[in-house]
Amino acid sequence: MSQKVLFIPSKQAPFEVGTAEIHKPGHGEILIKVQAIGLNPIEWKQHAFGLLIDSYPAIVGQDAAGVVEEVGAGVTNFVKGDRVAARGAFNSNAHATYQQYMLAPADLSAKLPSNISFEEAASLPTGVDTATVGLFGPMDAKLISPVETLGAYKGQSILIIGGSGSVGAYAIQLARLSGFTTIIATASARHEAYLKSLGATHVIDRNLPEAEVTQAVANISKGIKVVFDTITEENTQKIGWAVLASGGHMCTTHVTSIKPQEGDSRKAKWVLSVPTMPPNRPVCSAMWAQFTKWLEDGSIRPNKVEVIPGGLEGIAAGLDRLKTDQVSGVKLVVTL
Numbered sequence: 001m002s003q004k005v006l007f008i009p010s011k012q013a014p015f016e017v018g019t020a021e022i023h024k025p026g027h028g029e030i031l032i033k034v035q036a037i038g039l040n041p042i043e044w045k046q047h048a049f050g051l052l053i054d055s056y057p058a059i060v061g062q063d064a065a066g067v068v069e070e071v072g073a074g075v076t077n078f079v080k081g082d083r084v085a086a087r088g089a090f091n092s093n094a095h096a097t098y099q100q101y102m103l104a105p106a107d108l109s110a111k112l113p114s115n116i117s118f119e120e121a122a123s124l125p126t127g128v129d130t131a132t133v134g135l136f137g138p139m140d141a142k143l144i145s146p147v148e149t150l151g152a153y154k155g156q157s158i159l160i161i162g163g164s165g166s167v168g169a170y171a172i173q174l175a176r177l178s179g180f181t182t183i184i185a186t187a188s189a190r191h192e193a194y195l196k197s198l199g200a201t202h203v204i205d206r207n208l209p210e211a212e213v214t215q216a217v218a219n220i221s222k223g224i225k226v227v228f229d230t231i232t233e234e235n236t237q238k239i240g241w242a243v244l245a246s247g248g249h250m251c252t253t254h255v256t257s258i259k260p261q262e263g264d265s266r267k268a269k270w271v272l273s274v275p276t277m278p279p280n281r282p283v284c285s286a287m288w289a290q291f292t293k294w295l296e297d298g299s300i301r302p303n304k305v306e307v308i309p310g311g312l313e314g315i316a317a318g319l320d321r322l323k324t325d326q327v328s329g330v331k332l333v334v335t336l
């Protein structure tokens with residue numbers, strides 16, 4: 001059986017729609033009939049620079065939601081017909097999301113409650129995995145996950161740079177479930193009410209000069225032990241590092257340019273949001289097992305989404321908008 005896919009024929013060649021085989025789920029995997037695909041900044045970078053692509057033609061895509069079509073051996077948490085959100089993998093055409101049918105690991109997928117649409121669910125996988133790995137991963141900030149203990153960080157402060165982005169909006173919500181009393185986010189000022197509805201206690205206009213943002217954060221809290229810089233530009237890293245308290249940890253979403261001086265007890269580290277990496281897998285799979293309940297009871301709200309037209313054929317235009325910074329406070333999604 002074949003299916004419709006969006007692929008990159010060769011390095012930097014324009015995306016093309018074509019056909020490919022539908023794969024059988026292996027042990028521990030599910031085959032998903034994709035209904036909605038979320039677009040991520042990494043995907044335009046993969047297209048433009050060939051990042052994380054070893055061979056062509058390549059199918060990419062990290063975020064999807066759909067219906068379980070078939071379960072592989074050993075899968076006990078899904079049956080055919082379940083609605084799910086699932087993460088794509090790098091360097092595997094069978095496991096990418098820009099296609100009608102994809103494979104995904106069952107333990108890193110979430111069953112969707114009826115109050116969550118496929119479009120909303122397609123905003124979840126990468127954003128939630130990245131926030132989870134950064135905050136709770138054993139190679140990153142190593143916080144106690146709210147899956148284990150809700151509210152472990154009462155009385156403490158956290159800074160989330162880029163709170164209106166997909167990763168930032170999930171990091172704010174997981175910080176709220178972790179009990180942080182003070183959750184400071186930077187974003188454009190128009191997103192203040194939205195971010196406060198997710199759990200931010202303070203929102204600082206990210207368009208202010210760097211020194212003013214830094215001062216505003218320092219005025220709110222002098223004891224910030226965790227910074228999540230979801231943007232990781234030169235100035236956002238400087239802001240995060242300037243307010244990070246001793247012994248603190250700063251997560252970055254790209255290679256960090258911060259070089260701590262000898263004797264500095266603080267760390268800055270690039271989060272690698274790959275849930276299948278053995279150190280990350282337990283914390284991510286525990287998170288996904290919990291997510292159905294949190295989505296159902298409203299503890300976690302999906303990103304706001306903007307559905308763009310064209311299905312697979314509409315993806316290239318959406319990626320151009322991400323590339324040119326024309327996306328603010330929403331996740332772009334296509335439906336199939």
Ligand SMILES: NC(=O)c1ccc[n+]([C@@H]2O[C@H](COP(=O)([O-])OP(=O)(O)OC[C@H]3O[C@@H](n4cnc5c(N)ncnc54)[C@H](OP(=O)(O)O)[C@@H]3O)[C@@H](O)[C@H]2O)c1
Pocket residue numbers: 040041042126130161162163164165166167168186187188189191206230231233236252253254270271272273274322327328329330
């Ligand atoms: N390392 C990893 O494994 C990993 C995983 C996921 C993502 N990433 C990377 O992390 C970054 C964020 O991903 P995402 O999916 O969250 O992106 P996104 O949703 O597309 O981010 C868009 C948001 O970025 C905000 N923004 C841009 N410049 C900012 C600044 N200087 N200060 C504060 N906010 C700023 C905008 O805020 P306003 O509209 O409010 O101005 C906008 O809402 C991307 O570069 C992505 O490639 C890395």
